Structures are given as C-alpha cells and as structure tokens.
Amino acid sequence: MTKPPSKSPGAGNRTGRKLGQKVKKGKLKASSRRWIERHINDPYVQRAKLEGYRARAAFKLLEIDEKHHILKGARRIIDLGAAPGSWSQIAAKVTNSTDEDIRVAAIDFLEMAPLPGVKVLQLDFLDPEAPRLLMEAIGGTPDLVISDMAAPTTGHQRTDHLRTMYLCEVAAHFAVEVLGEGGHFLAKTFQGGTERELLDMLKRNFRQVIHVKPAASRAESVEMFLLAKHFKGRKAEDAGADEQA
C-alpha cells in the first residue's frame, strides 16, 4: 500500500504563483474579493493544485493521518460528503482500489467527477437508502468511515452549526453499524459542538475518542474533527445496551 506524502506547505511556493496577490477592485463585492484573495494566496490551495488533489481538504486528512495513523492498512473506506473528491483520491490510493475491485464508496448530493476505483453515489446521506447503497457499493466491511460533511450554509450561524452537528451524529451511528472491529471513524464537527450523548456513545464503542484540528484547517474556522479509533466491534455496543436495560 502506498501512503501519500504529507508535509505542511513551507515558505517555498513551488506552483510558480506568487503569494500575497490582490484582486483588482471592480464589479466584485468586497466580501467576494476577499474570498478570492484568500483562496489564491492559500499555500494549501496551491499545493493541492501541484500535487493533483481536487481540494485543499486533502491536507486535513493527510495531516490527521500523519499523527494518528488511520489510513495505514485500510482495505475499504467510505467517504461521506465527498465532493469534489480529494479524500476519495487518498482513499483510493491507500486501498489500491480499482474499477475492477472497488474498495472506496463516496457519497455527496453534489455531482462529483468520476475517480478511478471510487464508486460515487450522488445522493443525500440522510436518504434512508444511503447506508444500504454505500455498503453494496463497497462489497465488504469498511475499516474506515470518513465524513467531511458540512451542511450548506443558510447564513444563520446557529442553524448551520446544528445541521452539521446532526450530520456528524448520523455519520457516527452509521459508522458503528458498519465498521469492522478495529476500524476508525473520522468526522467534521465544530469546536464545542459535540454533544455529550454522541461522545458517550463513541466512547462505548471505540477505544479512543479525541478531537483534532489539523494545521490545514483554518485557524479562524471553528471546524474540528472528531476521531474515534479502534472500534470495539458490535458485540461491545450490544453489551452496553444490555447493561443499560
């Protein structure tokens, strides 16, 4: 299995594009201009381009993996909220997934360009059919469920926050239903946003549950990742439920 390299972008800029570029004042709104400036001057964006990743988000997964080793040995991966597909690119590489032997299933309600070795479902993960279709697509037990799902923004911060937290919660329950013993679950969440109940459920089911903030996740963003490692297996959850009954 080949592991993609991950280094934080250094001062050197190998794309040949200068950092610190300004967008000319014109028809654009100031907020749009600021967004474009931040994007074109972002070293992770430039590095993603250089290394052939579809999004800068690739480096969030690679940096988390560098420290927490969740990709090593993964044979089947499910990627939730996958578009445009940089996490799926990494997943296909580490699992050696091919179109003849698909080991990565990805879902997003947005269209995602095809990727070799990745079965892409264009569907809402909250659709009741999604879990079955994902499992059928992958043809075996996953050892890693990754979710970068973020609810589309409404402009109302509290609403956006709650909707993304709900996606994280549904993803966590899905992971506990499908993961193989020893598997891992990684999901986007928000600082201070993870519900006690969800953390308790994960702690019952995984040997280690932590919050992580990779350097590629913008410091000013409240985004965090919830990482649950070493799934204890479904018997553990059944036993937990029995004890509580």
Ligand SMILES: C[S@@+](CC[C@H](N)C(=O)[O-])C[C@H]1O[C@@H](n2cnc3c(N)ncnc32)[C@H](O)[C@@H]1O
């Ligand atoms: C930050 S992007 C993911 C980037 C991706 N990890 C990558 O590396 O390219 C979040 C994605 O979650 C998707 N998403 C949000 N809610 C979803 C849902 N209910 N079902 C499926 N996808 C969803 C969005 O459409 C968006 O494409």
